[in-house]
Amino acid sequence: MELDQRTRDSVAAYDAHARAYQESFRLRRPVADVRRFADLATRGDLVLDAGCGPANDLRLLRDAGVHPVGVDLAYGALREARMLLPRHPLVQAPLHDLPFRPRSFGGLWCSGGLDHLPRAAWRSTMAGLLDLVASGPIYLSCHRGTEDLVQIEDDVLGTVHVSCATEEEIEALLGSHGVRDLSVEVRPHPIHDRRRPLVVALGILRR
Numbered sequence: 001m002e003l004d005q006r007t008r009d010s011v012a013a014y015d016a017h018a019r020a021y022q023e024s025f026r027l028r029r030p031v032a033d034v035r036r037f038a039d040l041a042t043r044g045d046l047v048l049d050a051g052c053g054p055a056n057d058l059r060l061l062r063d064a065g066v067h068p069v070g071v072d073l074a075y076g077a078l079r080e081a082r083m084l085l086p087r088h089p090l091v092q093a094p095l096h097d098l099p100f101r102p103r104s105f106g107g108l109w110c111s112g113g114l115d116h117l118p119r120a121a122w123r124s125t126m127a128g129l130l131d132l133v134a135s136g137p138i139y140l141s142c143h144r145g146t147e148d149l150v151q152i153e154d155d156v157l158g159t160v161h162v163s164c165a166t167e168e169e170i171e172a173l174l175g176s177h178g179v180r181d182l183s184v185e186v187r188p189h190p191i192h193d194r195r196r197p198l199v200v201a202l203g204i205l206r207r
């Protein structure tokens, strides 16, 4: 799959502004979601953090008792992550072509990881990510709406392109891939509040 130029440009923004992005979100993490996710995982299991950025959640996941492997395409984001987590598994790769064997992980954490892909790529990308999970908790958050790579001027990142989904679409996306016991909620964005609400989903994949 060729990445859309708008996806590449958005990734380049994380590359260039990784530290500022990390700092802007550092104290605004979904801590309760991390706990719920870890409670559904088997303690000590490897879990995949898809689109981990500059390690915003990797430490929280680790402290909650799982072993996260962070993947992202933005080298600058991984460099920041490396400073926070000197001995942590971090992989630079595109989400649709990750260098892992099927069913290697005991869970998938994907906080905003699909945000910069065209909506048409979400289904196949999520199918590929779920193939990497043997069983375990599945977490996905994204912007709520129906826009497809709409241009946004972000205070920290500059120009990025963002895709959105509705709660019904996320329920259908995850449900059709066998994710069960799904809870799907709409939440205010931690920075933009109700102007850019998020859809947050947590469920379990059982094989």
Ligand SMILES: C[S@@+](CC[C@H](N)C(=O)[O-])C[C@H]1O[C@@H](n2cnc3c(N)ncnc32)[C@H](O)[C@@H]1O
Binding pocket: 003, 007, 010, 011, 014, 015, 025, 050, 051, 052, 053, 054, 056, 057, 071, 072, 073, 074, 077, 093, 094, 095, 096, 110, 111, 112, 113, 114, 115, 116, 117
């Ligand atoms: C909205 S940020 C989320 C970062 C972090 N998970 C968080 O919650 O703050 C999206 C991240 O996904 C990465 N990303 C976007 N498209 C990607 C792709 N196709 N392959 C790998 N990483 C990608 C970006 O570089 C960025 O770090």
